[in-house]
Amino acid sequence: MRAISGLWRWRHNPLRRGTDLAEAWVCLTTLLLILFAAPLTGALVGAAAQDTLQRSVREQHRQRHPVTAQVIRRLERTALGADPETGARDTRTRVLAGWTAPDGTRHRGALAAQLRDPGRGDEFRIWTDTHGRLAPRPLDPATATTHAVLAGIGATIVAAALMETARRLVLWRMLRLRYARWDQAWDRAGPDWGRTGTGS
Template identity: 60%
Template structure:
């Protein structure tokens, strides 16, 4: 015995499966492609505007009173807080407190820092491989979100169908009355 709602539920499941198989890869590829384009543009912009310049230690400073993570020995041991001089790409002399990749810096030691065009310290520019990795992750995330939305939609439809089915059963029981199945009630 097959109810109409069972057939509809099977069709909803089939449509959801087909949507997952077709729409998910397309959504992942489209979002990944957009992310790749935007991130590669950012890579080019950062590589054009960020420069690796030499800096010279003026003096070693005490450790920062507020360590970002006092338990992290690798960060503490690998970098030293120093007062340094460097020349910006635009030719201006700069002076300030930096973190140097020197274990025991001394006056006159040299190290490199990333700066913008005006000599302000900036983070290392994004590289192409990292940008591609982020784009792939964005595409994968979009694909998984698409699967979640389709499956959530399927479950919502089935839930509403089951609620309607139960409501119809309740109406049928109410119509049959409280005496259904008892002897002498005319049923």
């Protein structure tokens, strides 16, 4: 709004300098870019991130499989740190477990089981690749969409900040040029200014 009022104020003002009008146009252009170009940038980045993340989700779900593991014996109880989603401490029990891979091979190994009091024969779910190697849980589509939205919002903010930084740099440069012109004008008038007999 300041840019628009600046343009209106300098429209027919006899004291208007070329730099005043240029400053007002720079401000108005930046405002329009922040209102329209920054959100468009965010939308494009968000759409690209969504496409990439959803492709990754499909790939992970194709390569990783849920498998039922069976407790052979309990090993120890260990604190694994805070759960990133709930913030609560995630205490799991380490067990020796066996499982059958999607390709039919049998596996066994030490795992952290989400069981309160595991006993021999208890079952719990794990994720593996096709050959039975342990794998992280695949990303779900809703989480991927959330990440894409956050990427779009971040890109919008960064684009707007860059545009505002560019506006400030341009105005700073214009102000420096204006001061340089004033110094040159004072240098031309300076030798005679204020002396008796010079007509001032």
